[in-house]
Amino acid sequence: xxxxxxxxxxxxxxxxxxxxxxxxxxxxxxxxxxxxxxxxxxxxxxxxxxxxxxxxxxxxxxxxxxxxxxxxxxxxxxxxxxxxxxxxxxxxxxxxxxxxxxxxxxxxxxxxxxxxxxxxxxxxxxxxxxxxxxxxxxxxxxxxxxxxxxxxxxxxxxxxxxxxxxxxxxxxxxxxxxxxxxxxxxxxxxxxxxxxxxxxxxxxxxxxxxxxxxxxxxxxxxxxxxxxxxxxxxxxxxxxxxxxxxxxxxxxxxxxxxxxxxxxxxxxxxxxxxxxxxxxxxxxxxxxxxxxxxxxxxxxxxxxxxxxxxxxxxxxxxxxxxxxxxxxxxxxxxxxxxxxxxxxxxxxxxxxxxxxxxxxxxxxxxxxxxxxxxxxxxxxxxxxxxxxxxxxxxxxxxxxxxxxxxxxxxxx
Amino acid sequence: xxxxxxxxxxxxxxxxxxxxxxxxxxxxxxxxxxxxxxxxxxxxxxxxxxxxxxxxxxxxxxxxxxxxxxxxxxxxxxxxxxxxxxxxxxxxxxxxxxxxxxxxxxxxxxxxxxxxxxxxxxxxxxxxxxxxxxxxxxxxxxxxxxxxxxxxxxxxxxxxxxxxxxxxxxxxxxxxxxxxxxxxxxxxxxxxxxxxxxxxxxxxxxxxxxxxxxxxxxxxxxxxxxxxxxxxxxxxxxxxxxxxxxxxxxxxxxxxxxxxxxxxxxxxxxxxxxxxxxxxxxxxxxxxxxxxxxxxxxxxxxxxxxxxxxxxxxxxxxxxxxxxxxxxxxxxxxxxxxxxxxxxxxxxxxxxxxxxxxxxxxxxxxxxxxxxxxxxxxxxxxxxxxxxxxxxxxxxxxxxxxxxxxxxxxxxxxxxxxxxxxxxxxxxxxxxxxxxxxxxxxxxxxxxxxxxxx
Numbered sequence: 001x002x003x004x005x006x007x008x009x010x011x012x013x014x015x016x017x018x019x020x021x022x023x024x025x026x027x028x029x030x031x032x033x034x035x036x037x038x039x040x041x042x043x044x045x046x047x048x049x050x051x052x053x054x055x056x057x058x059x060x061x062x063x064x065x066x067x068x069x070x071x072x073x074x075x076x077x078x079x080x081x082x083x084x085x086x087x088x089x090x091x092x093x094x095x096x097x098x099x100x101x102x103x104x105x106x107x108x109x110x111x112x113x114x115x116x117x118x119x120x121x122x123x124x125x126x127x128x129x130x131x132x133x134x135x136x137x138x139x140x141x142x143x144x145x146x147x148x149x150x151x152x153x154x155x156x157x158x159x160x161x162x163x164x165x166x167x168x169x170x171x172x173x174x175x176x177x178x179x180x181x182x183x184x185x186x187x188x189x190x191x192x193x194x195x196x197x198x199x200x201x202x203x204x205x206x207x208x209x210x211x212x213x214x215x216x217x218x219x220x221x222x223x224x225x226x227x228x229x230x231x232x233x234x235x236x237x238x239x240x241x242x243x244x245x246x247x248x249x250x251x252x253x254x255x256x257x258x259x260x261x262x263x264x265x266x267x268x269x270x271x272x273x274x275x276x277x278x279x280x281x282x283x284x285x286x287x288x289x290x291x292x293x294x295x296x297x298x299x300x301x302x303x304x305x306x307x308x309x310x311x312x313x314x315x316x317x318x319x320x321x322x323x324x325x326x327x328x329x330x331x332x333x334x335x336x337x338x339x340x341x342x343x344x345x346x347x348x349x350x351x352x353x354x355x356x357x358x359x360x361x362x363x364x365x366x367x368x369x370x371x372x373x374x375x376x377x378x379x380x381x382x383x384x385x386x387x388x389x390x391x392x393x394x395x396x397x398x399x400x401x402x403x404x405x406x407x408x409x410x411x412x
Numbered sequence: 413x414x415x416x417x418x419x420x421x422x423x424x425x426x427x428x429x430x431x432x433x434x435x436x437x438x439x440x441x442x443x444x445x446x447x448x449x450x451x452x453x454x455x456x457x458x459x460x461x462x463x464x465x466x467x468x469x470x471x472x473x474x475x476x477x478x479x480x481x482x483x484x485x486x487x488x489x490x491x492x493x494x495x496x497x498x499x500x501x502x503x504x505x506x507x508x509x510x511x512x513x514x515x516x517x518x519x520x521x522x523x524x525x526x527x528x529x530x531x532x533x534x535x536x537x538x539x540x541x542x543x544x545x546x547x548x549x550x551x552x553x554x555x556x557x558x559x560x561x562x563x564x565x566x567x568x569x570x571x572x573x574x575x576x577x578x579x580x581x582x583x584x585x586x587x588x589x590x591x592x593x594x595x596x597x598x599x600x601x602x603x604x605x606x607x608x609x610x611x612x613x614x615x616x617x618x619x620x621x622x623x624x625x626x627x628x629x630x631x632x633x634x635x636x637x638x639x640x641x642x643x644x645x646x647x648x649x650x651x652x653x654x655x656x657x658x659x660x661x662x663x664x665x666x667x668x669x670x671x672x673x674x675x676x677x678x679x680x681x682x683x684x685x686x687x688x689x690x691x692x693x694x695x696x697x698x699x700x701x702x703x704x705x706x707x708x709x710x711x712x713x714x715x716x717x718x719x720x721x722x723x724x725x726x727x728x729x730x731x732x733x734x735x736x737x738x739x740x741x742x743x744x745x746x747x748x749x750x751x752x753x754x755x756x757x758x759x760x761x762x763x764x765x766x767x768x769x770x771x772x773x774x775x776x777x778x779x780x781x782x783x784x785x786x787x788x789x790x791x792x793x794x795x796x797x798x799x800x801x802x803x804x805x806x807x808x809x810x811x812x813x814x815x816x817x818x819x820x821x822x823x824x825x826x827x828x829x830x831x832x833x834x835x836x837x838x839x840x841x842x843x844x845x846x847x848x849x850x851x852x853x854x855x856x857x858x859x860x861x862x863x864x865x866x
Contacts, residue, residue, distance in 0.1 A: 023422035025862025031623070044623035047429060047598070048854035049630050052863065053623045062628045068635050086555060086563035095567045108572035108650050112579040115643045119579075119636065123586045126632035130625045133617035140620070149621050150598040152429035200610055234548045 010190040015138035016041075016159040017170055018145060019179035024050040027154040030177035031056040034156060037173050041162035045145070045155040067125045068118050075117030079110040135196065138187035145185075157185065278379055280357030287357030294383045304388030307381050311373055320346035320392040341369040346389055347396025359386045425861035429853050432700070436595075436847045437602055439695050445842050446694050453842075456834035463828025466821055467542065475545045479818040484804045488822040489543035490654075491796040492829060495679070496536030497577065497651055498672070498792060501644055502680020503529025504584060507591070508640035511633075517708055519851040520701045523595075524691070525684050526588045527844070531836040532683070533581045535829040540573070542825075569653035576650035583643055587636050593619050594629075595845040648676045655799065661738040662746070662803035665730065671723035678716035678762070679792035681709050682785035689778045689785075691841060700847055703776055710775040713788065717766030720795075724763065742803060750815055751802045754794050761791020 021027045024046065031044050035058050044053055053059075080103075087093045088100040127133070139145045139157060149155055156177075158170055167184075174182050195201075221231075232238060243249050243257035251257070261267065272278040277291040294300060309318060317323040322345045330340045344351065351359070363382045366372035377385070395402075403411060439445075445453075470477060480487040503525040510518040541547045553574045555564050564571045597619035600612035619625070649669035656668040685706065692701040731743040746755045765787045768774045775781070805814050840846065853859060 022419060023425055023862030024859055025864060026422065028863060045621045046623065046626070047433075047621060048594075048850040048859060049626040050623065050859070051854075054627055057623055059624055059627050062631050064628055064631050065635065082555060083566045087566050091561065091563050093563075093565055093567075095565065098567070105567050108569075108646070108653070109566060109575045111646055112572075112575040112643075112650075115639050115646075116579045116582060119583045119586055119639050122632050122635045122639065123590060126590075126628050127617065129628050132619065132625070133614075135613060135618045137618060137620055146601045150594070150601045150619075151433045152426045197606075197610060200614075234546075236546065 010188045012186050013189050014160045015185040015187050016157055016162075016165070017167075017174060018139070018142055018183050018185050019156045019158075019174040019177070020144065020148070020181045021154045021156065021178060022180050024053075024154060026178050027156070028052050028056045030156050030174070030179070033177040034158065034173060038164050039158055039162050039170075039173075041159040041165075043157050045139070045149045045153075045157065047150050047152060050154070062129060064122070064125055064129060068121045071121030071125075072114045072118035075114040076110055078117070079113035080106055082113075083109060138185055141187055142183065142185050144181065144183060276357075277383075280355075280360035282357070285357075286355035286361070288355045290356055290383060290387070294380065294387070296387065300384045300387055301391060303381065304384035304386070304391075307377060307385050308388050308392075311377060312385070315343040315370075316346055317343075320389070320396070322346075343370070345396075347393050351389075352393040352397075356383075356386055359389055421861050425858035428856065428858045432847075432849050432852055433598055433602070435696065435700070436845050436849050437599055439841070440599060440843060440845060441602065448694055449838065449842060453835070453838045456831050456838055459828060459831025460835045461828075461831070462824050463831050466824040466828055470542060470821065470825065471547070475543070477819060477821040479816060479822050481814055481816070483807065483812045483814045484801060484816045486543075486800050486804060487816060488797075488818055488826060489539045491793065491800050492826050493536050493539035493543075494651055494672075494796045494800075495793050496532045496539070496829065496833075498648065498676035498679045498796075499683045499789075500529040500532035500536065500580075500584070500680065501648060501673070501676035502684050503527070503532075504580075504587075504640050504644040505677055505680065506684070507587060508637040508644065511637045512641055515708075516855040517702075517705045519848055519855045520697075520705055521684065521688060521709075521847075522851065523588075523591065523848040524688055524840075524846050525680075526584065526591065527840045527846075528684060528687060528837065529584050529680075530581070530588060531833050531840075532680075533577065533584060534836070535833050537577060537581065538829060538832075540577075569650065569657045572650045573654055576647045580643060580647045583636075583640055587640055590629075590633065590636065591848055591851070592844065593617055594621065594850045595848065597621065598849055599845065645673055648672045660803050660807055661736070662742040662799065665727065667723060667726055667730070671720065671727075674716050674719040674723065675762075675792060675795060678713060678720055678766075679789055681712045681716070682788035682792070685709050685713070685785045686782055686789070687837065689782050691846070693778065695841070695846070697847065700852060706778075706781065707772075707775045710769040710781060713785070714766050714769040717762060717769075717788065721763035724759065738808065742806065745806050746798055746802045749802065749806065751798065751805075754798050755802070758791050758794040758798050761787045762795060765791065 019030070021030050027044055027046060027050055031053055034042050035056065042057075044050070044057060046053075083106045084101060092100055094100070139149075144153070145155060147153070156174060156179075158165060158174070164170075171182055243251065245258050247257040248255055249257035252259070274291070275281045276287050276289075277293055280287050282289070290296060308320075312320075313324055315322075315324040315326050317327070322343045324343060327342055330336065330342075336342070360382055362370070363377065363385055364372055364374035364379075374382075400408070478487065478489070480489075503522075506518050506525040507522040511522075541550045544550055544553075552558070553564065553571070564574070566572075593616055596612050596616035600609060600616045603609050603612060649672065652668035652672035655663035656665060658664060688701060689706060692698055728743050731739045734740075746752070765784050768780075768784055774784070801816050805816050807813075
């Protein structure tokens with residue numbers, strides 16, 4: 001073909017014959033004649049749908065309704081599946097004890113989605129079947145067609161590709177059918193003549209590229225690290241003019257956000273006068289006895305173990321020897337080199353010698369690198385933990401003789 | 413028929429078709445718009461500016477700038493939402509329902525009415541979105557996967573509303589665009605400018621009026637109309653479910669869906685007339701949008717207005733007949749309580765005003781028509797106000813009773829939405845074919861010129 005030649009030689013090619021008719025009625029007559037003459041590759045063009053032309057041209061009913069019907073059914077099914085899946089399956093949503101699944105509540109959305117998909121099918125199906133958009137067509141090169149076809153002209157176009165096409169004979173057929181004018185429609189085979197204008201292409205390429213910029217930016221940001229806080233496109237309520245505990249604030253003369261209780265006042269339930277129970281001190285020294293509120297029973301021991309496993313084991317390990325998950329992780333990432341302080345081995349001799357009160361104090365207030373847990377663990381539980389620490393320390397120095405005879409085979 | 417007769421008939425038909433193209437395309441092609449367009453557009457832009465500023469303040473300060481309070485959480489934003497959605501309904505009714513009923517007179521007004529629908533739905537959509545308080549999270553309304561693995565709750569009418577309104581918007585746009593394509597092709601073939609040729613060319617998708625294409629096109633148009641008809645009824649029914657599914661006295665009634673739909677058509681037609689009666693005078697379209705068309709619309713308003721009046725009566729009757737003390741109180745409170753002024757405004761504008769359209773004299777005097785139509789829309793706004801505000805401010809617990817007073821921002825956002833609406837509509841009048849040329853041509857008797865009757 002000529003447009004494949006390197007120098008893109010333009011060849012004038014015949015598209016077909018274009019005949020104008022004076023009225024919609026004349027168009028119908030002409031279509032009838034052309035069809036009767038045995039032509040198949042022909043079309044009529046009019047500024048509005050001419051009623052009665054379909055049988056004249058032999059147009060068969062379109063399958064569009066079937067497509068729409070299928071899309072509508074698909075929409076109905078999808079909507080019901082969606083609602084069931086979202087509200088009954090992945091996120092079962094109990095609304096006032098009503099059954100999770102019920103069809104009536106699904107009707108409105110099922111209806112809307114049915115209509116939506118059917119409308120999409122109608123719209124896109126129609127353009128698709130009509131092979132549109134097709135911005136270039138040989139007829140657009142014909143002045144008579146351009147001037148009248150969308151306004152007040154009625155045309156028949158027979159394509160040169162029609163097997164029955166013969167310049168003279170076809171002309172005669174069209175003439176006999178009452179044409180007021182007949183023209184040959186030619187077009188240039190060069191691709192250049194069909195291409196979109198450069199400006200349009202440039203615009204499209206530009207806008208596609210520009211549209212990618214935000215995504216590229218987000219992708220880059222996601223892949224890189226920064227010590228700056230996140231960009232808050234919409235800050236929501238992240239930054240508010242509010243007082244946070246321990247923060248500075250120029251609202252009050254003393255410059256602190258938190259208020260201190262009025263001098264000499266004590267909040268309800270905060271008196272904590274009993275030094276032994278609340279602070280582990282008796283007579284100015286660390287208490288060596290458990291306070292009388294703590295029953296030294298198996299229950300307290302179990303409570304202590306339970307609390308220890310929750311609050312202490314992550315660092316100290318379940319046996320208190322210091323190999324908890326956090327320490328393992330710290331060693332694995334090499335934190336020891338940068339000053340990681342390993343949790344102490346609680347079974348160590350020196351801690352076993354510490355009075356109860358001192359251990360109690362460590363749990364509540366922490367020590368050196370270890371934070372205090374006083375805000376999470378109430379006093380009675382802290383004492384229970386101390387009680388359990390004693391058991392751990394005892395077990396750290398235990399021998400096989402400490403194991404009851406019946407359990408010996410199990411540990412071997 | 414002799415051939416001489418045929419050709420005069422054909423000639424007249426062609427002249428008529430050309431005349432339609434000339435007068436409709438002429439508006440778009442003219443160098444300048446009619447003089448009054450400019451001040452009108454400037455005014456609309458200014459009012460739209462008020463909207464932009466108010467929205468900026470709303471987004472930066474928060475919904476506290478509204479009069480909404482604890483018992484009255486919906487207030488104006490939802491009143492405005494229902495108001496605008498209702499307006500939109502006339503467009504679809506004209507383009508789809510009247511099409512299925514083979515009312516040929518619709519062809520002169522359907523394009524503009526559809527445009528009005530789309531712009532009204534845009535205004536409507538604005539309100540629930542800003543009413544969420546954090547509109548940038550409005551996508552949470554959609555069923556899309558999220559970090560929290562939570563889905564919309566489909567038992568809620570508010571979730572139905574999201575589907576109904578967005579489907580309505582989408583289908584309206586598709587329908588509208590589909591109708592525009594052949595007219596864009598007309599504009600494409602008439603223009604001398606390269607830039608316009610490219611723009612209209614792309615919009616026209618390469619339409620060439622082929623009979624094989626028209627065949628599928630007409631079928632698709634019919635299907636679209638058949639889909640849009642139940643859709644338009646469903647949309648305002650679903651909007652009414654927002655209320656009817658709630659337990660509040662004054663909301664919890666089964667009459668709401670039909671009553672809302674009638675009201676929507678009523679207000680929508682009033683808006684169409686408010687827009688088109690001046691537009692047809694300014695753009696010299698009286699030969700296309702004829703007095704008969706205007707009269708027909710007045711009659712629709714009369715009919716739907718009377719339906720709405722009937723619904724008001726039924727509501728009152730049922731409030732008494734049901735023997736439900738709360739329901740009874742709510743309605744007495746509407747008519748004689750602190751918001752009685754709103755109630756009687758509504759009754760006057762919606763029930764009494766349309767009755768004037770019994771008289772042909774009034775149906776044919778443009779100024780009176782526009783005046784009455786504006787009153788109808790005032791009344792329809794108050795209808796939603798009465799439903800929402802009187803019910804919420806006096807619900808079951810007297811302890812939570814409140815009087816509701818709007819703030820300046822309630823008003824500025826509502827008025828601003830009119831600015832947005834008119835800006836879009838004026839742009840449409842100027843830059844798009846405001847009348848569906850191919851439909852007017854196809855529906856005229858000239859479309860049968862030269863057709864032999866067997």
